Amino acid sequence: MAHPFDSLTADAMRAGGSWKWSTPGTDAHGRGLIGAFVAEMDFPPAPAVAEAVRACADGNRFGYLSDAWVAEMADACAAFWSDRFGYAVDPAWIRPLPDVLTALTSVVEHFTPPGSPVLLPTPAYMPFLTVPGMLGRELVRVPMAHDGGSWSLDLDVLDAAFASSGSKLLVLTNPHNPTGRVLTEAELAAVTAVVGRHGARVFADEIHAPLTFDGRVHRPYAASSETAAAHTLTATSASKAWNLPGLKCGQLILSNSADAARWTEVGYLAEHGTATPGVLASTAAYRDGREWLDDVLGYLDGNRALLRGTDLPGLSVTVPEGTYLAWLDATGLGLDEPPSAFFAREAGVVMTDGAACAGPGGMRLNLAMARPVLADALERISAALA
Structure with a gap:
């Protein structure tokens, strides 16, 4: 039909x-x-998203973002991640951002040693190849393994890259853009072991999390173990699954109290660029879409x-x-x-x-x-x- x-x-x-x-x-x-x-x-x-945007105009909701609207979005996002991925996130640890690139910029600047390199598996989402350099950081490319039918992280190459570069941050995109891989629990555990061995952090880009097929379910990296939760900052958004990129709203999901406290100190400027209509539309998407x-x-x-x-x-x-x-x-x-x-x-x-x-x-x-x-x-x- x-x-x-x-x-x-x-x-x-x-x-x-x-x-x-x-x-x-x-x-x-x-x-x-x-x-x-x-x-x-x-x-x-989605009808719920369209109605939320119309309500912004009808209700004169184009002012600065209120704490109440942020809290509603965090509740809706937490409920979606719990129901969809089995990850119980404290809504207080879900913070608004304009997009994933803002999240990456903030993580590099505030959660890694000054001047330290950034590791990125390649091929990669295009801006991830240029943003570290704009921040004065060396980008270390870590080629993925390709067997002709599928792509995977080459853990030996990743381990060697950490050892030779002294990097303290891995950018991990899952589901992966541009190859479409969805990492398994075993692969996530293997990444955690490598990252932990080098005392590094992970910036987990999980913006495509709801978009999986053939019975696969996205496994949030921070939810894979206590070790992963302790060294991870996760960025996501409703922008891919519900097609809202122009509304400029993403979410930074914190997974440990130390990072939450640090974000309270440094997160204001990053959060300030989040669009009110985007927050209200994202709330509607997670809750009713x-x-x-x-x-x-x-x-x-x-x-x-x-x-x-x-x-x-x-x-x-x-x-x-x-x-x-x-x-x-x-x-x-x-x-x-x-x-x-x-x-x-x-x-x-x-x-x-x-x-x-x-x-x-x-x-x-x-x-x-x-x-x-x-x-x-x-x-x-x-x-x-x-």
Whole structure:
């Protein structure tokens, strides 16, 4: 049966004006470009979220953020994480932030030794490759292991990177962007052992936590053991699962009393940029948007199946276990240009080039679009390969 999302067209998305669909021009065949690079969904908002945003306007709720609204969001977020992931979080330890990048900046500045390097498994979310340098920190790339079908953390390489660099912070993204891996409990325990051996900390980016498939359940890193809770600061947001990035609201989840006390001292500026409408919309998403989310997960799973069933000769395709981001490895094509440039020109599909993720030769493809539009995008890619 047709889903309401199926009626969304590429022309309607272009008319909407979002960055994802704003790349100008056409491809070599004169076709309009399909936006598949920015990590946001094309789907209309959850009814509860739309109502919360309308209530902001109707109720004149555009003023500074109140403690009461923060507390409501923290309660809603804590309840969602408890119900969905089995992680009992003290709402008092859930603090508002504009986004995950603000959280990373704050953690680097206030929870690591001055001037110490930052470890980052690669490929990685693009801004994570540049933010440490902006803060005067060396970035140490830790290449992930890839067996051709899946990606995993290379613990020996991670251990060696800690030892050689003296870093005291690992940026751990789970579910992983851009490869879509969902780490297992055993993998999390292994990471904890390495981090603990070097007396380091973990910045856990878990913004895609609700977006998992095939029976997988996200395991919060801080909830995996008391040791992990003692060295972790977790960043998340409703922005990916409910498509709210423009509302500028995330959450920093603290998992030990020492970090909570430190955040009370240093967190004001980071929290101050959080948008009131974003907090109210996030509260509605966590509290009343679960049915919509489950429907979206089902739709995204259908899009995953479409990708899995499409013949893309010459590309090594990683169908995501979590997130809505697929990884296409084009190194086997022998192109003399970035693969994203080739497919933008020849297929009219605009993807994130792997080099921007420290994964040269690959591309990040966003699957969160109307299925007929995704089918068109995949047919174009297949034709360009042929």
